[in-house]
Amino acid sequence: MPAIKKVVLQNFKRFESLTLEFDDGVNVLIGDNETGKSSVLLALDLALSASRSRVETIGYESLLAQSAVRAFQRGPRTLDLLPELVVDVFLEEGDEQGYYGTQNLTGAMTDGIGMTIAPLVEEFGSTIHQLLQDDPEGFPYEYYGVKFYTFSGGPHVSYRRPVKHLLLDSSRIDSEYAAREYTRTVFSFNAEPPERFSLENRYRRGKEAFRDEELATLNAGLGDYQFGVRTSIRSNLETDLIITKEGIPIENRGKGEQCFIKTEFALRRHGAKGELHALLLEEPENHLSHTKMKLLVEQLANTAGTQLFIATHSSHICSRLDLRHALLLGSEQQAGRLKALTEPTASFFMKAPDNNVLEFALSKKVILVEGDAEFILIEELYKKHSNGRTPRADQVHIISIGGTSFKRYLELGKLLGIRVAAIRDNDGDYQQHCVENYKDNLYKEARIFADPDKDRSTFEIGLYHDNKDACDDLFAAGRKKLTVQEYMLKNKADAAFELLTKKSAALVAPQYIQDAIKWINE
Amino acid sequence: MDKRVVFAVAGSGKTTHLISKLSLDKRALIVTYTENNHRHLRNSIIKKFGAIPSNITLMTYFGFLHGFCFRPFMQNEMNTRGLNFRAPPQSKYPLTERKRYRDPGGRLYHNRLAKLIEVEGLLPAVRARIERFYDAVYVDEVQDFAGHDFNLLLEISAANAEMLFVGDFYQHTFDTSRDGTVNSTLHKDITKYEKRFSKAKIKVDKETLSKSWRCGTTVCDFITAHLQIKIHSHKDRVAEIIKVDTQELADRLHSDHSIVKLFQEQHYKYGCYSQNWGASKGQDHYENICIVMGQKAWKQYEEGKLREAVAQTRNKLYVAFSRARGEVYVVSDKLFKAYKS
Numbered sequence: 001m002p003a004i005k006k007v008v009l010q011n012f013k014r015f016e017s018l019t020l021e022f023d024d025g026v027n028v029l030i031g032d033n034e035t036g037k038s039s040v041l042l043a044l045d046l047a048l049s050a051s052r053s054r055v056e057t058i059g060y061e062s063l064l065a066q067s068a069v070r071a072f073q074r075g076p077r078t079l080d081l082l083p084e085l086v087v088d089v090f091l092e093e094g095d096e097q098g099y100y101g102t103q104n105l106t107g108a109m110t111d112g113i114g115m116t117i118a119p120l121v122e123e124f125g126s127t128i129h130q131l132l133q134d135d136p137e138g139f140p141y142e143y144y145g146v147k148f149y150t151f152s153g154g155p156h157v158s159y160r161r162p163v164k165h166l167l168l169d170s171s172r173i174d175s176e177y178a179a180r181e182y183t184r185t186v187f188s189f190n191a192e193p194p195e196r197f198s199l200e201n202r203y204r205r206g207k208e209a210f211r212d213e214e215l216a217t218l219n220a221g222l223g224d225y226q227f228g229v230r231t232s233i234r235s236n237l238e239t240d241l242i243i244t245k246e247g248i249p250i251e252n253r254g255k256g257e258q259c260f261i262k263t264e265f266a267l268r269r270h271g272a273k274g275e276l277h278a279l280l281l282e283e284p285e286n287h288l289s290h291t292k293m294k295l296l297v298e299q300l301a302n303t304a305g306t307q308l309f310i311a312t313h314s315s316h317i318c319s320r321l322d323l324r325h326a327l328l329l330g331s332e333q334q335a336g337r338l339k340a341l342t343e344p345t346a347s348f349f350m351k352a353p354d355n356n357v358l359e360f361a362l363s364k365k366v367i368l369v370e371g372d373a374e375f376i377l378i379e380e381l382y383k384k385h386s387n388g389r390t391p392r393a394d395q396v397h398i399i400s401i402g403g404t405s406f407k408r409y410l411e412l413g414k415l416l417g418i419r420v421a422a423i424r425d426n427d428g429d430y431q432q433h434c435v436e437n438y439k440d441n442l443y444k445e446a447r448i449f450a451d452p453d454k455d456r457s458t459f460e461i462g463l464y465h466d467n468k469d470a471c472d473d474l475f476a477a478g479r480k481k482l483t484v485q486e487y488m489l490k491n492k493a494d495a496a497f498e499l500l501t502k503k504s505a506a507l508v509a510p511q512y513i514q515d516a517i518k519w520i521n522e
Numbered sequence: 523m524d525k526r527v528v529f530a531v532a533g534s535g536k537t538t539h540l541i542s543k544l545s546l547d548k549r550a551l552i553v554t555y556t557e558n559n560h561r562h563l564r565n566s567i568i569k570k571f572g573a574i575p576s577n578i579t580l581m582t583y584f585g586f587l588h589g590f591c592f593r594p595f596m597q598n599e600m601n602t603r604g605l606n607f608r609a610p611p612q613s614k615y616p617l618t619e620r621k622r623y624r625d626p627g628g629r630l631y632h633n634r635l636a637k638l639i640e641v642e643g644l645l646p647a648v649r650a651r652i653e654r655f656y657d658a659v660y661v662d663e664v665q666d667f668a669g670h671d672f673n674l675l676l677e678i679s680a681a682n683a684e685m686l687f688v689g690d691f692y693q694h695t696f697d698t699s700r701d702g703t704v705n706s707t708l709h710k711d712i713t714k715y716e717k718r719f720s721k722a723k724i725k726v727d728k729e730t731l732s733k734s735w736r737c738g739t740t741v742c743d744f745i746t747a748h749l750q751i752k753i754h755s756h757k758d759r760v761a762e763i764i765k766v767d768t769q770e771l772a773d774r775l776h777s778d779h780s781i782v783k784l785f786q787e788q789h790y791k792y793g794c795y796s797q798n799w800g801a802s803k804g805q806d807h808y809e810n811i812c813i814v815m816g817q818k819a820w821k822q823y824e825e826g827k828l829r830e831a832v833a834q835t836r837n838k839l840y841v842a843f844s845r846a847r848g849e850v851y852v853v854s855d856k857l858f859k860a861y862k863s
Contacts, residue, residue: 095549097579097655101594109594109647122603122628153593 002162003307004044004278006090008105011065011083013039021337022307023325024092026300028318029311031329032362037311038169040329041280044309045167047087047115048278050148050158060085060117060144069139077132079125082140085117088151091162099162101152112151113162120145164189164275166266169282170259179251182262183241189276203237256287260296267303278307285314297321315358319349328361328416340415345408352408356399360409361416363397365520368409368422373496374459375400378423380500381509385517394521406448410441420446421516425458449516460488460495462510470503525685526725527664529716531753532844533736533806536688540660541566543686549577551656553586555663558804563662579656583671584632591639591648591674592630603628610634610701617641633699636670640677649681656683664689668697669704676722685724688731691715692751692840695800710833734844736806741846750829751840763850766812772857775812781851783812783858784842786819786835792861799842812851813842820854 003024009015014036029037046055046063055063068083075081088104091111099111119128124143131140148156166185172178191199207229219226242249243265250261263284266276281300285293297320300308312318318326324346326338338346338361349357360366367382369375378398382391391398401409406422413420427433434450442448456462464471464485475484475495488495499507509517530536544550544567554560560582567574574580581590588605596602600620606629615622623638624630630638639645652659659678661667664687667675679685694709708715716726732752734742738759745753766772775781779795782802789796792814797805799813815823819835822828828839843850 095576095655097590097651100651100654103594103598151594152589153597154589 002094002111002277003092004089004163004309005092007040007044008086008088008090009040009043010086010105011068012043012085012087013063013065014067015039016065016067020327022309022327023339024307026303026308026321026325027310028321028326029309029329030313030318030326030358030361035329037329038282041167041169041282041309041311043087044089044278045165045280047089047113047148048161048163048165050113050115050156050161052146052148055115055117055146060141060146063117064141064144073137073139077136079119079121079129079132082119082121082128084119086114087116088112088114089163094162096162098152098154099150101150103149103151103153110151111162113149113156114151115146115148117144117146119143163277165278165280166276167280167282168259168262168266168284170255170284170286170288171282173255173258173262173287180239182266183243184238185276186243186266187238187241200237203240204231207231254287256289256292259284259287260292263296264299267299267306276306278309279303281308281310281312283311283313285312285317293317313358315356316354319352319355319357322346323349323357323412326361338412338415341411345411348405348408352402352405355401357409357412359397360399360418361412363395363418365394365396365419366409366413366421367391367396367398367516367520368406368420369398369400370402370406370424371459371492372400373492374423376493376496376500377463377507378513380504380507381513382517384507385509385514386521396520407438407441410438410443410446413446414441414443417445419520421449421520422446423449423513423516426450426452426454426456428454428457430454447516447519449512449519451510451512456510458489459510460492461485462512463499464488466508466510467499467503467506470499470506474498474503523682523684524725525679525723526727527687527689527719528727528730530688530690530731531734532690532693532841533734534731535735536662536690536731537563537566539731540662540686540688541570543658543660544570544578546571546575546577548658549656550579550658550660551586551652552578552580552660552662553583554580554661555583555666556804557582559663562804583667587632587635587639587671587674588630590651591644591678592635594651595644595647596642600624601628602630605630605632605635607632633669633671633701636674636699637701637704639674640670645677648678652678652681652683658684658686661685661687662689663693665691665694665709666698668694668708669700669706671699672705672708672718676718676724679722679724687719687724692749692837693803695803695834695837695841736847737844738846738848741843741850744850745840745843748823748826748828749836749840749843751836753844761846761849763852766851766853766857769857771851772853775851775853776858776861781810781812782808782845783814784845785814785855786816786838791863792858793863794861799838802845803841805845808845808847810848810851811842811846812853813839814853814855814858816855820856823852 004022006019006021009018020040029040031037064083064085072081072083086105089112091099091113093100093111099113102109104112104114119140120143121128128140128143131138150156166182169178188196211229215227242251244250245261250258263281266279284296288296293316297317301321310317323338324341328338349355367378369378375398379391383389406424410420410422424434430450430452434448438448451462456465471484471488475487479487482490540552552563554563560580564580567578567580584605602624606625610631618641623634639648661675691712700706719726733754733756735756737753737755738757738761739755740761740763742753742755744763745751766775775783776794783789783792783794783796784799784802785792785796786799789798819828819831822831829836831839
């Protein structure tokens with residue numbers, strides 16, 4: 001299987017330049033909206049397909065990086081400065097010399113194919129020059145052309161693709177084009193060329209037989225003008241094929257079901273038959289119920305032999321498929337890899353209950369808290385100690401995690417350079433639990449905040465001591481056996497919620513939490 | 523690693539010999555000089571294997587030169603767009619100036635590309651590329667390599683792979699890619715020619731393909747005697763060489779569609795089944811042939827002095843005579859004059 005090792009983009013959509021290294025197995029692209037996850041999949045799809053018409057349908061204008069076009073327009077606007085788009089797809093090296101060479105952006109001698117959209121300067125140089133002079137606003141998209149090549153400098157053509165791939169985009173899953181493209185691809189790797197051509201041939205002859213036998217009577221009385229059956233590029237086996245499940249065409253099923261079936265069908269092994277080398281999945285979680293998504297993830301996790309590229313917003317998908325496969329696309333044209341994550345941490349996130357790991361990974365500043373009570377109150381306390389600004393306004397994310405997983409998140413945070421304030425209880429020994437415990441896990445941008453007083457061992461105790469009046473006022477009435485503090489400890493979340501709804505104006509955060517709120521924005 | 527050049531005679535089974543070297547477990551690159559021969563070899567490979575196996579690559583020389591030796595390394599850097607098959611203009615660019623090799627439209631002069639590869643220091647990379655993908659390199663029609671191309675061939679033969687070049691020195695009819703005086707006397711003297719190979723540590727083999735399967739003893743003896751080109755026959759068949767001396771016989775030959783008429787040039791003007799001497803190279807399907815000679819050659823033939831013809835004419839005649847499986851008619855073009863348009 002020729003694996004895709006790397007992609008290098010230049011002036012493609014939002015990327016002026018981007019390099020992404022891929023794993024031979026699973027690659028999960030994560031990132032905020034508008035960070036270009038789909039663009040990466042699109043770049044791979046276009047370059048691998050080598051379909052000029054597909055590129056032209058999308059249009060050069062929407063593919064060429066607008067930032068590069070603007071930069072050109074601001075400059076002296078000469079021919080030699082016209083921006084060019086490049087997608088170089090690096091492949092695992094094989095025995096075919098035609099893919100091997102240095103004709104790529106990095107100049108490395110290796111296997112690969114690529115696509116460029118560049119101005120046709122040799123052909124239309126003087127026309128473009130004139131146009132640039134005559135129209136100070138215009139950009140000569142009309143004089144751009146797309147070219148597909150291999151790293152040996154030869155042409156790359158769609159009927160000789162080194163990597164058989166399929167793009168499943170759940171947002172356009174029921175568009176006619178996508179459906180046809182899907183059926184065509186799946187058909188082509190389920191049926192070997194000889195079988196395929198024989199089927200196509202028999203289908204055409206079947207139509208002719210229908211004309212000759214069934215239409216014969218009707219045609220007999222018609223003289224020179226006869227009815228026939230269309231056999232053409234728009235009407236043949238490939239255009240008429242559909243995929244059914246239990247007799248029902250899958251295009252008649254819901255989007256979610258379609259997405260699921262299509263993925264499953266594409267990944268099914270076919271023994272010695274042609275196989276799918278790469279599957280590109282665009283936000284497979286769309287339209288899927290939670291149960292179906294879990295099934296899908298299971299399917300993806302057990303895929304062997306097909307390289308997967310998944311763009312997703314789902315923590316579930318990316319943590320269950322092993323966070324080390326995740327490629328984080330940032331807003332500054334950079335990509336972080338979680339490959340360096342240790343094995344125990346990666347498996348922790350695969351096994352741990354559903355979590356907010358993606359939200360964490362995509363944040364710049366995070367306050368980690370370890371329980372529901374803290375989570376309920378922290379936003380209010382934050383506002384109180386930051387002149388009324390909300391955490392959201394400061395782009396601070398608050399994430400509640402199980403007490404034991406601080407170190408896991410810190411490892412991830414260190415890798416991604418996230419500023420983390422971790423708020424925890426001292427559990428009776430500040431030095432032991434909150435200092436010694438983390439001495440190997442902290443980094444410049446991460447700090448543990450806890451109460452140094454061993455008697456204030458949990459959040460509730462500290463909170464009670466600092467807000468005695470408010471708590472007594474709220475909870476003292478009706479207490480028979482338990483003290484107010486004992487009540488708060490036994491009913492952490494309920495007590496916190498009541499404090500939030502009834503006493504928020506009076507509440508003061510314990511000093512270590514105040515410190516955390518101050519530090520996170522330094 | 524065996525490195526050898528086999529000098530073959532016409533009809534001795536060069537193609538068969540090359541094809542016999544091919545197998546499914548040796549990665550082989552075959553380079554031919556002409557398009558005609560490329561097609562011929564391609565069909566022979568398909569006959570042997572049913573298709574072209576993925577471990578066998580067949581290229582024409584210019585496909586190899588551009589697509590294998592240049593493009594993978596330099597295309598983007600020099601912004602080139604293929605080859606220019608015209609002669610470069612007279613200009614005095616130094617060897618290191620890229621304009622010497624690339625025309626203003628971005629095409630590379632075909633006869634200088636081999637030199638460019640040397641000047642740009644790509645030879646080690648080309649050898650490494652050969653070693654990376656192939657166990658053996660086979661070059662057919664090696665006699666057609668001239669100019670810089672011949673030097674390039676010797677340079678790349680040092681790659682760590684089996685090298686087998688086959689060709690027929692006397693079938694060299696013209697240099698298609700000469701550049702100035704580089705190797706301009708290469709084909710003047712077979713002894714010196716052989717030395718170039720041995721100096722490059724390529725064994726010269728004049729035995730393996732020294733006998734013709736196609737031509738009978740008579741034709742071989744005729745070629746040896748009249749053209750002084752050594753050729754032996756596998757067949758002990760005696761076929762006649764017939765000197766045409768009547769207009770009547772000439773007329774019959776002209777209208778006989780089973781006998782090809784071979785002319786020195788402009789064969790199409792005679793309105794019959796015909797070909798030019800030089801262009802009949804590689805053709806293997808003629809039975810009896812008729813060689814039409816111009817006045818100069820005819821005179822030399824009659825005086826038994828054909829060997830004194832200029833090398834190019836002699837070589838073309840050799841090609842023409844050696845097409846014969848059966849009889850050879852030799853005729854003066856005087857007797858064909860009436861048909862010329």
